[in-house]
Amino acid sequence: MTAVSTFSASTGAGAVVNKSRIASIDIMRGLVIVLMLIDHVRERFYLHMQVSDPMDVPNTDPALFFTRLSAHICAPTFVFLTGLSAWLYAHPSRGGVRSPSGFLFKRGLFLVLLEVTLVNFSWAGSFGTFWLQVIWAIGLSMMALSLIVKCPRWAIGAIGFAIVFGHNLLTPVGFQPGEFGYSLWTILHDRGFLLDTGALRIKISYPLLPWIGVIALGYFAGPLYARTTDAFARRKTLVAMGLGCLALLLVLRGFNIYGETLPWVAGETALQTAMSFVNFTKYPPSLDFLLLTLGIAFLLLAWFENRQGKLMDVLEVFGSAPMFFYILHLYVLLILYQIVIAVAGPNHGDLFGVDHIWWVWIISAALTLVLYFPTKAFARFKHSTSMGWVKYF
Template identity: 60%
Template sequence: MSTNQLNPTAKKRISSIDILRGLVMLIMLLDHVRERFYYHMPVSDPINIDDTSTGLFFSRILAHLCAPIFVFLTGLSAWLYAHPKGKPSRSASSFLWKRGLFLILIEITLINFSWFGNYQTLYLQVIWAIGVSMISLAFLSKLNHKWVGVLGFLIVFGHNLLTSIHLNEDQIGYTLWTVLYQRGFILPNDFIAIKASYPVLPWIGVILLGYFTGPLFGEKFSAEARLKALVKIGLSCLSLLMLIRGFNIYGETLPWKIQDTFIQSVMSFLNFKKYPPSLDFILLTIGIGCFLLCLFEKVQNRLTEFLRTYGSAPMFFYILHLYVLLIAYKILVNIYGTNQGEYFGFDHLWQIWLCMVLLSLVLYIPTKKFSDYKRRSTSKWIKYF
């Protein structure tokens, strides 16, 4: 009899993580289709609700779920790696820093090229941020588990106090501060421009909290206790958000205001800063993520299996979809030209959603084949994908 037969919740626990990861990958696909084919309708950070349609606003807000949940699950998965079921605990440090370096290498080579088809500007984006966060966790996971959580809470809840600190290029510490928190161009030179698009400090806090939450998925917690804990965490995040955002107390640089209509007021309330992610941004997304983990542990059907496939091979899918979008864009430009000023783009937002759905179906088979190959393979490098 297999381990999963002896403990029927074991498989569901891991599946719920992969299913949620798969969901955010498909939401990410939607956002990247938007960036590729709706770039003539730019979205600022925070979003300018006066110039952004309701549909585009909520499409972008939906995409806010991706990075925080993925980074949180990365920390959670690192704890599971360090505490394999039925086996002695092991250090995750070696795997984390090697994996982190691998992600940074992939970011500055394959992924950066996939955005523009050139290397004129090197953008350090989400994969870079995950890589740096994993390297940070490789060292910080050596701390007592309680202190990992304390440090994660201090970073996530305290980093908004740093928003007033701004350094100019000629000031000492500019490059380090830009990488950690400020966002902007670093190491200016005539050869290549480098932009730190994802300041890493808050993401380090998120991955630490994910690692700290890991024991909920360990052997000491029953399914019932885990679900109750996740619900409490989710409710705590969203309740705190309603309080500090509702009264514009703390956690966001742009205060919300009552608008002319209810929907515009909701848009103002949800208009959170992503670069770097504000406390309110993190509370919303992690709170929703905890409820989704509960849902996906209880619900197992064809849709969740579809999502699980994408969540089981996220890096492969990430690279694959970016190059599919790049090649498709080049082909359409050659056929139709630039129909939206200097860009080729779709006229309507529904076309973005339709394109995302079609791509999710088309890319399922290669992702499934790679996922199956990854599961069978004994190659250590394949596991990094």
């Protein structure tokens, strides 16, 4: 979220983002953006090797499994940091307190509109089925948070914890199409078609309820980045949070107690056993999924504190203009794929796909380099302009 701080012009190769911004947050966003790019390249050029949710361990190549697994950190990190940044918006560094409700609602509505227009078109180059995915989920979560922030902070934390730790109890609840409650439950918890007619098809890919819990926890954690919080104390707290999440995961998952509908099993090899252990449901994100991804995110946030270097500068640039990068990379992938189809033609049924997952990483590395320059230019423009609408990107 752009409200973390402001931009001021400065010189030097890596000085696109004003250091009054919280660099570790932008660096963290930048890292997950790069991981997201890899996953979206996979969906464009390796879709003939599809993965299920959770993944089919015995029939999934380990390189593909861990490529997909690395992208799992993206959505929880984005949503958590959105909540955290909402707290920072409400408690600006210059002092005073302001309500974030209006900004959250408008920003959330803007994201929902982006999802059903620019984002949906970017996936197929046309409007057919409307896939309501991560941007839709973040947008609605922000709109929900715009109401939740009216509660005391302790209540916001309680709501977040109750949803994140309790929503797996709702797994047995289900509705069939046409039954009363099906539409609401499809939006909140069960992935499926909200509407499926000949003229209009709407598919809920990101059930909403767990993400409301994550964004509420992000807001609850906001004081970690208050101007009065000591950086060393913040790092200690983040490390404790990260290790706590991973330790709880080891217990819950190790004994298959709670938090994931698919139990882990011993595989034919140690690697397959490890893959089974970290094979979690993303749609909706199970408790174990969130413990793993947020646990890693907390440790990385602690590690990024006061980190410097060219790599950190690059990640910080990506993280300072995330929505611009998100839309840009989707359309670059759309155009690139259409060019490849026109030149080489499909080689896997109706699809074109590369022969090995290594090519996904190579293409992603090249696109990361190419997209850095327009993202850097937009970040400079975004943080220096007075045009309010630009801040939404």
